[in-house]
Amino acid sequence: MFIPQPVKTASLAIVLAAAHALHASLPADNPVAAFYGENEYRWTGDLPWHNVVDFTTFAGADNHERFDAAQDAVEAMGGGVIYFPPGTYEFTDHLYLRDGVILRGAQPAQTDAKALEFEPPSKLVFPKYHFVAEGDGTPNDTAFKFIRVAPGHLGSHMGAVWLDINRAGINVTGGDPEARRNLVFGIRNNNVAEASGQVPIDGMHGWQRHSWRFTRNIGAYAYRYVLVANNRVNDKHWLQHRRADGRDTFGVELDDPAWEVDDFEQPGYLIREQNNQWADPPRALEGHQAVFSYTDHYGIVVRGSGGGLWGVPPHENPTVFRRDKTIRDNWVYATMRVKMHTSGYGLEIRDNILRDREGKRHWFHPTGQRLVNPANTLENRGIDWSGRHVLIEGNDVEVHRHGMRETHYRSVDGEAILFQECCGGSIIDGITIRNNTVNAYIGLYKAPYLRNALIEGNTLVRGPTADGGLGIFVDADTNNHLNPVYNVIVRNNTLDRLPIRVRGNLRPDGEHTSIVHDNVIDDASIHIMDYVTAENNTRSNGDPVTANVTPAVYDIPWAPELDVRISTHPDDTRGGEVVRLVASVVNDVPVERVVFYDGTTELTEFTEPPFTELEWTGAASSDDPLYTAVAYQPAVSVDRNFVQYTSEFPTAWTGDDPEQAYTNWLEAHFAPAERDDPDLLFHDFNGNGQPALLDFLVGRDPKASHPPVQPEILRGEDDTVRARFRFRPAPQVAAVMEASADLQTWTPLLQSADWTLQPDGDEWILEADVTNGGDPAIIRVRATRR
16 A cells, blocks of 8 residues: 655755745645535545645656656655646646656636636646548547556555646546545546547548547546545537537637637548448448547546446455545536446545537447447446445436437437446445436436435436436346345435336335335326335326336345444554444344455354344454445245247247237337337347347347357258257256247247257257248247246
8 A cells, every 4th residue: 555655865856846845835735625624535634735846846858757857756755746836738648647646736716616617727738639531540649648547556645636637538547456545626627538449440441530438537446535526527528519509608719729629520431331241332421420529438437447246245346345435516528428437335426517418419339330220328327326325416417318320219328327237336225316406317227136225306307318218217127037125215306207117026024115205296107016105296286196006026035235333433443453343134034144244354154043133343354444244045946937038030020019029128128219119129239140139049238249149050850950059048047948920829849859948068059940841930938047
């Protein structure tokens, strides 16, 4: 772990630099304490504010040499601040921050980053990319710069304060487990992008460029203590787009070079068709269809580095559950991907303003290599999060879905505040979503387990491109497997033409603790399971709203994590002091053992009932303990259908009502527009030469890019031909296969000589006679839990 150290030796330059800190013109205070008060984010007081050097006092052939000299001085002082007085500082390459170094500019006259007048007077300017439509184009390394963690450093005790940074993102994303204290505060940031390495490909012009969607303006990955607050991101593009759309620009003179944006059109951009094949001649896009955008990417990312393990508790995946992280009071404009992407334990996302562009239209697939499919997602999302004990409060969120090419379809996204199962997510345990104003839905989507959620006091006004099927969506359905939901409260929200839905199962002890009450909902409905109570929900005119009720299914037992109380603050455990844990669990939940963890370390195990009050006393096993307790239950076999796959096989679809065969899985994987248009169900969404439905049968993701799935063709007796597929159901799944010619009558096939389904290691082999003289059959595979 990086710990600031006192000066041991000093050169004359360092002594002179340190002396500058005594001058009144060099700020040595804690700007966070000045802005939020001494009692907020007390950890920022541990940053070395008192060691200050003036960037302009260092010699060098260019600003990069001066910067290196300034970092040498700060590093010798045991960490500190490089101060940039008011002015413009030009850099030609990335800046690499060392542990313990903070970049600081002069405090602006307007200190509120959500105000249009916010403009720090200390400006760092990086190179612009100059697009040239000839040859191989301008080399990418001439632009697209970032402020990054220096090689060999952890990413600790570093950040940036009160700076206007143009053409460089801030990525304090070392991600080392020892990294602590990342601060990004009072920054204005514009014209950030990276050129994707996926473009150009063979068949394209060498000068073609595509904006990489995983870029972010601000990123911070420290394991503990992160504050990204009071920043303003992409406001230049926001006003330029408002002008292009004929909207108010609030009197700002956008022709001033200070408001320049770097987007560029690429007329003649060659691109593959939607099916990933080249047309003859190749399709060439017009300039406005092939824009290299500096806002088609993430805005602020505060999470762990690398991939996570979906749905696992803190002791198994500490990357997702990093603590003491706050994102607040930021103003962010982005036109694609997620404006705020984050995870943590005790995470706070408060009072941010998130903006988007209405009426936008897109032509690229996210790779930039082919035309976008009308059913693609472009991840237009406001706040996308995972973790435990999360507060999302007071945010003003605007999101808009893209129009897809020349079609009437819109992108498959548009979530204002979203938890989702993918991408290293978590179960939901402790979430408050309160007093936010949004123009699209709030979703706890496909959670593997969902408890202790409060959704309260939010205002949802349906935007012009919102999905009318969703408003507040609490969903513990992972691909048609209903998971437990309890202690969910949805109250005092106001919804305009957006419904409330709660889906999931009873908790095993049958306790009914979820309630939807005192909401005002106009021109929409409420859909709940029968264990959820609905009370006093009305229209704005006072008329009552009656909930639509769906019966719940008692689900398989679960292994709950327990509430853990710690008798001393974690910081008090340093030096080997004693901590005391107490956990409790409901008596009538069947439990066979309970384990206490500190991070990934098992502290102790209890195997003797009753599991009501459990205590453990001992020293913390890590510097920053993260205590959890898990109650484990014996495996119980439940024979219940929970998912149904249906596929054409292997010829074209026959039958009048394909929707009937898709209802059990389609909703989880496809958008309403796709459900409404059966022709879309046979599109090759991932461009692998097979219809999406067939991909799904063999365990492929129809929305992802995978190699082609082709059957083996086997020649049998009498010139019969059989097709063989391999697929991977979940290890706890048993499969039953049926066939139909009309989608009405289904016949079991496992006993038929013409159809076989047999295990082969981790896979199943499905063989079917495709030349049996009859009509092509449609295969349905029903999965049941073993």
